[in-house]
Amino acid sequence: MAFEPVLTRNLGNPAVLAVDGYRAAGGYRALAKALAMDPAEVIEVVKASGLRGRGGAGFPAGVKWGFIPKETESPKYLVCNADESEPGTFKDRILMESDPHQLIEGCAICCWAVGASTCYVYIRGEYVEPADILERAIAEAYEKGILGASVLGSGFRLDMYVHRGAGAYICGEETGMLESLEGKRGQPRVKPPFPAIVGAFGAPTVINNVETLCNVPHIVERGADWFRAIGSDERNTGPKLYCVSGHVERPGAYEFPIGVTLDELVERAGGIYRGRALKAYIPGGASAAILPAETSHLKMDFDTLAQAGSMLGSAAVIVMDETTCLVRATLRLAKFFNHESCGQCTPCREGTNWTEMVLARIEAGAAAAGDADLILRLTRNMTGTALCPLADAAVGPIRSLVENFRDEVDAHVRERRCPLPARPFFGNGGSS
Amino acid sequence: MSEASGAGPVARAGGPGLPAEARAAIERLRPRYPTAEALLLPALHVAQAAWGGWLPDAAIQAVAAELGLAPARVYGVVTFYDLFHQRPVGRHRIRVCTNLPCALRGGGEILDAVRGTLGVDEGEVTADGRCSFVHFECLGACEAAPMMMVDDRYHGKLTPAGARRIVEELD
Numbered sequence: 001m002a003f004e005p006v007l008t009r010n011l012g013n014p015a016v017l018a019v020d021g022y023r024a025a026g027g028y029r030a031l032a033k034a035l036a037m038d039p040a041e042v043i044e045v046v047k048a049s050g051l052r053g054r055g056g057a058g059f060p061a062g063v064k065w066g067f068i069p070k071e072t073e074s075p076k077y078l079v080c081n082a083d084e085s086e087p088g089t090f091k092d093r094i095l096m097e098s099d100p101h102q103l104i105e106g107c108a109i110c111c112w113a114v115g116a117s118t119c120y121v122y123i124r125g126e127y128v129e130p131a132d133i134l135e136r137a138i139a140e141a142y143e144k145g146i147l148g149a150s151v152l153g154s155g156f157r158l159d160m161y162v163h164r165g166a167g168a169y170i171c172g173e174e175t176g177m178l179e180s181l182e183g184k185r186g187q188p189r190v191k192p193p194f195p196a197i198v199g200a201f202g203a204p205t206v207i208n209n210v211e212t213l214c215n216v217p218h219i220v221e222r223g224a225d226w227f228r229a230i231g232s233d234e235r236n237t238g239p240k241l242y243c244v245s246g247h248v249e250r251p252g253a254y255e256f257p258i259g260v261t262l263d264e265l266v267e268r269a270g271g272i273y274r275g276r277a278l279k280a281y282i283p284g285g286a287s288a289a290i291l292p293a294e295t296s297h298l299k300m301d302f303d304t305l306a307q308a309g310s311m312l313g314s315a316a317v318i319v320m321d322e323t324t325c326l327v328r329a330t331l332r333l334a335k336f337f338n339h340e341s342c343g344q345c346t347p348c349r350e351g352t353n354w355t356e357m358v359l360a361r362i363e364a365g366a367a368a369a370g371d372a373d374l375i376l377r378l379t380r381n382m383t384g385t386a387l388c389p390l391a392d393a394a395v396g397p398i399r400s401l402v403e404n405f406r407d408e409v410d411a412h413v414r415e416r417r418c419p420l421p422a423r424p425f426f427g428n429g430g431s432s
Numbered sequence: 433m434s435e436a437s438g439a440g441p442v443a444r445a446g447g448p449g450l451p452a453e454a455r456a457a458i459e460r461l462r463p464r465y466p467t468a469e470a471l472l473l474p475a476l477h478v479a480q481a482a483w484g485g486w487l488p489d490a491a492i493q494a495v496a497a498e499l500g501l502a503p504a505r506v507y508g509v510v511t512f513y514d515l516f517h518q519r520p521v522g523r524h525r526i527r528v529c530t531n532l533p534c535a536l537r538g539g540g541e542i543l544d545a546v547r548g549t550l551g552v553d554e555g556e557v558t559a560d561g562r563c564s565f566v567h568f569e570c571l572g573a574c575e576a577a578p579m580m581m582v583d584d585r586y587h588g589k590l591t592p593a594g595a596r597r598i599v600e601e602l603d
Binding site for chain 1: 464466467469470471472473474476477508509512513514515516527530531532533535536537569570571572573574575576577581584585586
């Protein structure tokens with residue numbers, strides 16, 4: 001049976017931007033159903049669905065909700081992570097722009113389940129238009145009694161606010177986000193304590209990605225069994241938005257059951273750019289290891305990609321054709337991580353700087369003997385040695401360049417130039 | 433506090449502090465947060481808009497006074513985030529994405545086209561005060577690569593000629 005889109009089913013139906021249109025499309029039924037359930041029952045359904053976080057780490061959402069203490073006088077918070085800054089990722093923007101009430105409904109159900117009465121949607125500062133769309137939808141939800149003093153007349157109070165970031169990749173890391181929400185530099189915290197115990201403003205806090213929360217109304221309405229029937233296996237369930245960018249004919253966000261292959265995605269995206277051949281791809285955003293074309297038959301789910309030495313991450317699939325210099329491509333990502341390292345931990349601050357420097361001289365034809373191995377040593381020292389995952393993220397593509405494409409790196413070192421006939425990207429302006 | 437500022441107060445309706453409408457905008461947000469400090473990012477966005485797109489020392493001092501925070505704390509936050517500026521910017525602010533997904537589709541050429549059209553370097557303002565530009569990290573619109581952000585709007589599927597036209601048509 002053909003897969004019916006779930007998360008993007010309302011794409012192209014602007015009526016759903018308003019409450020009435022969203023209701024006409026079946027919206028807010030799940031919230032009513034959840035409010036009639038015991039909160040613990042809602043958590044059980046989400047647990048049973050196997051829903052794993054769509055922001056990158058893939059942690060089971062229901063389990064995370066279950067960590068929130070029940071017997072406490074403290075306020076509790078939901079922080080929706082809409083800081084979407086992983087290079088290659090644009091799915092959350094599309095979800096918020098096209099169907100903001102789906103997110104509001106998912107947030108409201110989560111808040112009911114964990115007993116939170118305040119939800120902040122932390123949205124990256126560059127997303128001005130999506131933030132406006134969401135603000136308007138929230139305002140209407142208040143007017144229609146979906147948010148505020150008594151959610152759908154249940155007596156449950158819920159306030160929801162959009163909080164704009166100000167341009168910092170690290171604020172997508174959950175504790176960096178909490179610091180930023182509290183009005184500080186977005187430098188990640190030491191864990192434990194985990195946010196479920198000490199989160200926003202010292203209170204128990206759930207942090208979930210936009211897409212994760214958008215799945216929730218469908219799980220509540222259609223049941224855990226329905227959700228589990230979608231996807232590759234018991235550990236990789238549900239629908240997934242794949243962001244396809246780079247060298248394909250039609251870049252875009254495509255919804256599939258989790259576990260689609262790159263071959264299927266490329267076909268949906270109109271094939272490789274200008275009929276060229278695939279060289280390599282990044283399956284899960286800039287933090288994921290670069291995989292060679294030979295792996296294009298692998299299921300793109302959490303576990304298969306982890307076994308292949310990469311990760312599903314945010315499912316930002318960056319496709320690179322045969323004309324791409326992978327040293328140059330990786331150098332661009334190394335520059336990004338160097339710029340975005342918050343500087344708090346030495347292995348990350350120094351490591352992202354050194355890896356960029358060494359990659360830059362390899363790319364420029366000025367490598368020293370042993371530079372490829374130097375990169376491997378640097379990445380080893382950056383792995384697992386910092387407070388947050390940014391250093392490990394930087395290591396993902398950089399180490400994979402040397403491990404999976406050693407010949408191309410060695411050719412740069414040996415010939416003291418890029419061995420490819422042309423360098424088709426960056427044009428003449430390599431200055432970025 | 434504003435007397436201590438080296439930059440000198442900016443003439444505004446509300447004197448050297450925050451303009452009245454900016455103060456009102458911040459006050460409207462206050463009930464959303466359990467602490468005054470959490471208002472800092474929203475307040476800096478408001479102040480930056482009031483000061484024409486950047487945060488001179490006077491603006492930082494004014495926000496610090498408004499929220500009861502040490503100015504050093506506010507400086508620390510301003511310097512951390514890419515969207516807060518401590519130097520003057522153009523009336524129109526252009527951010528060209530050059531991260532990998534855009535680079536693979538010609539983002540570098542878009543950056544060159546913008547630079548060539550404006551005749552200034554990154555981070556500088558044109559002599560007429562109209563525009564400034566920077567290259568930027570991924571803006572989350574890779575389906576429309578190469579793309580750039582002009583003020584609050586995204587422009588995608590650019591060609592160098594198209595980017596030039598957009599820049600030239602800014603008032």
